[in-house]
Amino acid sequence: MKKGLTKDLILNHGSDVLGYGGVLLCVILFGILSQGRLFNAYNLRILIQAACVYAILSMGAIFIYSMGYMDISVGAQLGVYSIMLILISNKTGSLLLAFGAVLAISLVCGLINGYVAVMLGLPSIVTSIFLMSIFGGIQVIAMEKIGINSISIEANMDLFADVKFMIFVIAVIAIISVYLFRFTQLGEYVKSIGANETATEYAGISTTKWKVIAYIFFGICVAVAAFMLTARSGAAGKGTGTGYAMDIMVALLLGGMPLSGGMKAKISSSLIGAFTYVILSNGLTLAGVSVEVGYVIKALVFLAVILITCRKKDGVLPR
Amino acid sequence: MSEVVLEIMGMSKNFGPVVALKDVALKICRGQVHGLVGENGSGKSTITSIAAGMQPATSGEMLFMGKPWKPASMIEAQHNGLSMILQEANTIPGCTVAENLFAGKENEYSRFGFVNNRKMNADADALLDRFGISYMRGKDPIDQYGFEDRKLIEIARAVNEDTEILIVDETTTALSMEGRDILYKIVEDMVKRDKAVIFISHDMDEIMEKCTILTVLRDGEIRGTVTSEEIGQLNSIGMIRQLMVGRDIGNKFYRSDYDPSCSDEVVLEFTNVSGPNVKDFSLKLHKGEIVGIGGLSGCGMHDIGRMAFGMEEIDRGSIKCRGKEVESAKDAVEKGIGYISKNRDTEAVILQGPIENNIVLPSLKDISKAGFVSPKKRKQLADEQIKLLKIKCNKSRQWVNTLSGGNKQKVSFAKWIAKGSDIVIMDCPTRGVDIGVKQSMYSLIDQMKHEGKAILMISEEMSELIGMSDRLIVMKDFKISKEFIRSAELSEADVIEYMI
Incomplete structure (x- = not known):
């Protein structure tokens, strides 16, 4: 019976085992490799600062990935929002106004990804490629217009760059997203759409409406993430935000999120994934691995996770 | 008794704590249409899917044409002469009919990495003609055909000269009248060539008409076998139903009243x-x-x-x-x-x-x-x-x-x-x-x-x-x-x- 229990655990909770196991493995492995430096107060602060943006983004992204969709415009959006935040707050002196403007634009992007994609009959990945290109372009043009490599924020961001505040923001977003995901129609519907969109529609649910709502929540998370990113670095440039879209995807996978979406999606995947990813990057550096080799190792880890989670074992082929 | 082509001995299958099959023994003989009947979840499809290599048994052995049989995949089973037509749709969208028919066999049609489409289409047409489904052509895209026609293509793909056993798993529910006739013809042809067919269906009339021997399953166990002589008898359907359900389900199957009245609203x-x-x-x-x-x-x-x-x-x-x-x-x-x-x-x-x-x-x-x-x-x-x-x-x-x-x-x-x-x-x-x-x-x-x-x-x-x-x-x-x-x-x- 005990053997059956283990088997059941792996079969039904494979992604959980992978997620929790992965983060545990990273902690132990790099804890040893870095001779305990992974856990010192200074490094923990760095970990949380780095994980903050990933965690916020991926908690929003879960709602999109649950539907079986992807978004690759996040990185470019982050870059532009960060520049906008700095420009507007420097000009007007009001951080709140700057954040409001960014929030408004991120909501419009959510509408484009959700509503416009459905209206035009496009897969959301197409509109997100479109947004990525537009925002990428705007970011470069804006920086060239300004004429310097990076701009710094004048407002005092010490409060927001504080680790305690970051933990607070992660916690707030986590509570909101867990609530939405587990106890509301939104969470149930995004999972249903990912598992079987047709059947969801046949149950009398307006899939378009809920898609838009999911994208809007994601948009809010992107805006908050952009704010936290700016608070942390205090500056923005041409390269701000680069790579975030793919990093989020990797983080979610590491957290045990199936890329096809559906009922196995969980918010915990995003938190675990974000921290695993950050510990992996940070641990490699602490262990003295060069940045270049670090990329290769991360690629191998990525491949291994894909092989474990996404391989189809029961493919039925003709002949 | 004719020659046994597939013998199943002591087969069991567990899914976690759920027992799907319990010590099943079954002999499939040449020249027979062997019907498997039972309620949903009685284990019919489990038996055939194990024989066809879709999943392994928890315990038990099989002999196929006298040799131990343990196929690792459906492909292996089909190569060795055991083909199965599935309940679910199994064609590849976005391809032509010919490409579907010869999926996995492209090597026979290609030179220097290019597939000779003309030859493949011609062969596909010949194959379709042989099955009497000439209204479909090899070059047509598969998506232009409905579910029923696609099922026929699957049948044409599954059956060939070397097929010793054909498993038909509730395929007829998905077919039109014409499609059923085509399938019946294939079944009859298999019998004529002294091959064997395993037939699963919920349509009792069809079962009684086409099968030469029946095995009744309930809760993963064999509850009875009905021979061809018994099938012909008057009350056999009632008897089989009773074996399947384990109780007399009686006459009250549909509504008993003949009162068509309803509200005016x-x-x-x-x-x-x-x-x-x-x-x-x-x-x-x-x-x-x-x-x-x-x-x-x-x-x-x-x-x-x-x-x-x-x-x-x-x-x-x-x-x-x-x-x-x-x-x-x-x-x-x-x-x-x-x-x-x-x-x-x-x-x-x-x-x-x-x-x-x-x-x-x-x-x-x-x-x-x-x-x-x-x-x-x-x-x-x-x-x-x-x-x-x-x-x-x-x-x-x-x-x-x-x-x-x-x-x-x-x-x-x-x-x-x-x-x-x-x-x-x-x-x-x-x-x-x-x-x-x-x-x-x-x-x-x-x-x-x-x-x-x-x-x-x-x-x-x-x-x-x-x-x-x-x-x-x-x-x-x-x-x-x-x-x-x-x-x-x-x-x-x-x-x-x-x-x-």
Whole structure:
């Protein structure tokens, strides 16, 4: 019976085992490799600062990935929002106004990804490629217009760059997203759409409406993430935000999120994934691995996770 | 007794704590059409899927043509002469018919990495001709054909000269009349060439007509074998049913009354509705009435259901629910209409999800308070339905894809009962469902009628239409050709006359 229990655990909770196991493995492995430096107060602060943006983004992204969709415009959006935040707050002196403007634009992007994609009959990945290109372009043009490599924020961001505040923001977003995901129609519907969109529609649910709502929540998370990113670095440039879209995807996978979406999606995947990813990057550096080799190792880890989670074992082929 | 081609000895299969097969022993002989019958979940498909290499047995051995048999995959099984036609669709979209027929065999047609399409298409045409399906051609894209035709392509792909055993797993439910004839011809041809066929079907008439030997299964065990002499006997169907269900199910299969009365209140009204597959359709559905719609596949009856549920555009006319037009599926559900699709696995249930989530899906809005859905309320709602419909499962969190066909269909019903929909449109409500579940579905439908629900039952099964309907609408060429009122005298022959 005990053997059956283990088997059941792996079969039904494979992604959980992978997620929790992965983060545990990273902690132990790099804890040893870095001779305990992974856990010192200074490094923990760095970990949380780095994980903050990933965690916020991926908690929003879960709602999109649950539907079986992807978004690759996040990185470019982050870059532009960060520049906008700095420009507007420097000009007007009001951080709140700057954040409001960014929030408004991120909501419009959510509408484009959700509503416009459905209206035009496009897969959301197409509109997100479109947004990525537009925002990428705007970011470069804006920086060239300004004429310097990076701009710094004048407002005092010490409060927001504080680790305690970051933990607070992660916690707030986590509570909101867990609530939405587990106890509301939104969470149930995004999972249903990912598992079987047709059947969801046949149950009398307006899939378009809920898609838009999911994208809007994601948009809010992107805006908050952009704010936290700016608070942390205090500056923005041409390269701000680069790579975030793919990093989020990797983080979610590491957290045990199936890329096809559906009922196995969980918010915990995003938190675990974000921290695993950050510990992996940070641990490699602490262990003295060069940045270049670090990329290769991360690629191998990525491949291994894909092989474990996404391989189809029961493919039925003709002949 | 002719030569044994496949012998199964002491085969068991467990899925976790669930026992699917218990020490099954079976001999398949040459020149026989060996029928496997039993309720959903009795283990028929489990036996054949193990023999065809889809999954391994937990214990037990098999001998195929005298040699130990343990195929690792369906491909290996097929290479060695054991082919299986599956219940589910299994063609590759986006390819041509020929590419589907010769999938995995492209090497035989390619030189320097280029596939000789002309030769492949010609061979495909020859193959299709041999099976008598000449209206399909190798170069055609597969997507232009419907489900029934694609099934035929799968059959053509599965059967070849070297096939020793052909397993037909409930394929006929997915086929049209013509398609069935083609399949029967293949089966007869296999028998003539002294090969063997394993035949699984829920259609008892078909089983009695085509099979030369029957094995009855219940709860993963063999409960009896019926030989060809016994099959011919008068009361054999009753005997087999009793073996399958384990009790005498008696005569009360459909409704016992012949009272077609219902309320005067019209709940759903079609007025001169026309669309691509429907012409000038008018119908008034009353509260507490069961209206059956029958016809040949392609007569437009399935479109009627989809239109009433707002899933298909109408060109002319109107469909009104209590005087108000139905605009979309969402609107239909809000007006109290429920729809049970005939494509259960793709449209009616979420296979990759728990029973609970499936059942509560349409009702979430009703049980949520200011956006909050109480987990306790959800579970309660689902558990009520599981109990009411006797859905066989371990817990409400169990995934639907682990359920048998009949229980999946019960989940599909449960959605609308939980929602409290008072107009239920059922498209082929008992397709692929065994008699035990069928019987409980019929008594459920009867009960719904007495609760004042209006039911539109679209079906390809004549006997259930006659057995259940207050009014029976027959459709032919997109139009209503006849309307019958419930009576004891109505026979299948009367109805068929207006179908063709």
